[in-house]
Amino acid sequence: MHGRFITIEGIDGAGKSTQTANLLKFLKDKGIDVVHTREPGGTPPGEKIREMLLSDEMGATAETLLFFAARAEHVEKVIQPALDAGRWVVSDRFTDATYAYQAGGKGFSGEKIEALEHWTLGNFEPDLTILFDIAPEKAAERLRARAGNEDRFERMGVDFFTRVRNAYLLRARNSPSRFLIVDAEQSPDEVARRIAQGVAQWL
Ligand SMILES: Nc1ncnc2c1ncn2[C@@H]1O[C@H](COP(=O)(O)OP(=O)(O)OP(=O)(O)O)[C@@H](O)[C@H]1O
Ligand SMILES: Cc1cn([C@H]2C[C@H](O)[C@@H](COP(=O)(O)O)O2)c(=O)[nH]c1=O
Numbered sequence: 001m002h003g004r005f006i007t008i009e010g011i012d013g014a015g016k017s018t019q020t021a022n023l024l025k026f027l028k029d030k031g032i033d034v035v036h037t038r039e040p041g042g043t044p045p046g047e048k049i050r051e052m053l054l055s056d057e058m059g060a061t062a063e064t065l066l067f068f069a070a071r072a073e074h075v076e077k078v079i080q081p082a083l084d085a086g087r088w089v090v091s092d093r094f095t096d097a098t099y100a101y102q103a104g105g106k107g108f109s110g111e112k113i114e115a116l117e118h119w120t121l122g123n124f125e126p127d128l129t130i131l132f133d134i135a136p137e138k139a140a141e142r143l144r145a146r147a148g149n150e151d152r153f154e155r156m157g158v159d160f161f162t163r164v165r166n167a168y169l170l171r172a173r174n175s176p177s178r179f180l181i182v183d184a185e186q187s188p189d190e191v192a193r194r195i196a197q198g199v200a201q202w203l
Pocket of ligand 1: 011014015017145147185
């Protein structure tokens with residue numbers, strides 16, 4: 001049997017990493033064999049590309065191409081083989097992030113992203129996308145309180161993250177059967193409960 005592909009999306013500081021651990025436990029408790037991965041990253045070359053993307057200043061064209069280079073490798077070497085083997089895959093971020101951050105946030109051409117998506121991935125897309133929705137001001141507060149240095153995306157301001165959030169919400173509106181939108185402003189326990197409820201209905 002073919003596995004299923006779940007992606008986790010939302011602006012920085014929405015609480016995705018915190019909740020992914022709960023989701024993985026929820027799926028494993030149901031006897032599902034699940035692979036956890038992330039973007040950018042997920043493969044040795046992809047992790048090197050991640051380091052560049054999160055630290056080096058570059059233009060939107062180079063940035064978008066690098067996200068897709070890492071993604072092509074990720075799908076070919078990790079995601080597709082796992083799904084073909086009947087395993088499930090949970091990825092922190094995927095192509096929706098490029099539409100949200102590079103097109104929505106930075107104003108890069110959505111048509112070019114669509115062309116890159118079809119060239120590198122064909123019609124491949126997640127079976128389910130869990131979108132963590134939160135006001136950018138709240139997410140920024142969380143990032144300020146979180147220990148450690150911020151990367152170059154996390155340093156972007158509230159206006160940028162408002163555009164990213166709106167782009168995510170528009171994508172969710174256009175593909176309602178693929179998206180589960182979760183109110184990420186709730187307490188960690190309540191967010192976990194809503195994800196478990198939404199995923200259980202979808203299973
Ligand atoms: N529901 C919540 N309520 C309050 N604080 C939270 C909640 N969920 C997570 N946090 C805290 O907010 C901070 C950001 O959470 P987390 O690292 O999970 O976000 P993220 O979406 O993975 O961020 P990034 O995309 O930047 O890695 C952490 O310090 C975390 O403990
Ligand atoms: C896949 C993808 C990611 N980004 C941005 C979003 C985040 O700011 C970073 C990744 O860091 P995280 O802590 O792992 O969330 O990269 C992007 O701009 N475009 C993309 O396609």
